[in-house]
Amino acid sequence: METKPTEISSGKMFGGYNKRFRHFSPTLGCSMNFHIYFPRSPSPSHKFPVLYFLSGLTCTDENFIFKSGAQRAASAEGVALVAPDTSPRGLNVEGEADSWDLGAGAGFYLNATQEKWKNWRMYDYVVKELPKLLSDNFPHLETSKASIFGHSMGGHGALTIYLKNQDKYKSVSAFAPIANPINCPWGQKAFSNYLGDNKSDWEDYDATCLVTKFPNVSSTILIDQGEDDKFLPDQLLPHKFEQACKKPMFPYCYVSNLVMITFTIL
Template structure:
């Protein structure tokens, strides 16, 4: 981590914060970005929250600096929270040996293998972070929250939503890992963090969770570039589509974007649509 200095910078009409706090879930100091729109400072009503979960190798800074999301969040009067993607600083043997496992690759689950006991990003996102945000930014309404993410973070957003459908208002994902139990990234991560407990694997798989989703009718927005080099082997959106086919309580909007890849150029091209999608659920007229 290059710098541990907290910052607050004017961005559009709001402020982009970078914060650090001690995490019991992850056993270390965690970094995060928080964009507060103009509405946070000038409106009386509490401001809703979108959690943006980033992908493999990312920190809390990638999306906040590259996605362009803040312009549209400010226009809609919603805050955006950018958590980190894993614990850092534990110096676990092998934690930095590969880019798709360990540091920067927390997969938004609670590891059960003792070596990776601090990799508890699921608890961090769902339990610890909302408490910290409410204490630190009192005009945020963390009970009025939505989820979005990219790649590994898209997987995290879908899984967290499907497991906590009464806690979040909406979910969207760019290029998510839709069926990790059937792709190389997922098999590597789940095998390392969860061992051979395949029931636990299925409990962190969006396709498996969607197939048996028992909650109220909901709309899921998945965005996918057709020129994404990871599409066929790693992301598997058609598996998710097939899992929800015929279900009357999930309306899956799977939007293919012709010629777009896996990069932030793609995300920045369509992030406004995602903010408008979430604003519809967070701030219904």
């Protein structure tokens, strides 16, 4: 199967181009789509830094590209936007389409350990396969200069991926992220299915747990959260993450000025 990306659509926007690509992913065992927004290039040899966006539950690679308008800012700043899909597709795993918070559209950016969901390896896809694919096939992308952000489930993915790979990303931010999934219904459902019943394994994909394991974060983490978000008190739990950042990690070692959470009324 063809692992090299094939362009399947292109549209001009703010002087640059939204381009959609398809390729076969050996990591996931299926064909995957992703979008890249390329700003206008100032010269044939110019390389753009990369900003990855991870979408939330039920989304595909198209939602952010079609709805956000982020291309305006990306064009002005000379940054390429990369938006992958949120899960494997077309594998016909039993139950993958039974609910919107598990299976198709709900990859949770982890590597599943349970046999039924063995293809759900979005962590490796985002962290390893996709950056190499971009580096090998798109000479105008400077993948060594990359940052990551996301929304809801994608905010969870961005935070956890950044905390475990601070050498790969310059910054991280999140909009209404699922910040403490081991303590919310969405996370508990996904983690029990993908990772099994050992809750210590869940902590490897929980930003609130991870931030206590990586106290030497080199940049400020920005979280933007709407106060009227109906999922805030039961599913998102950004205050749990904020509290974890303020706890003493080790004797004489404290995390401070690590996370900035802004609240807006939506």
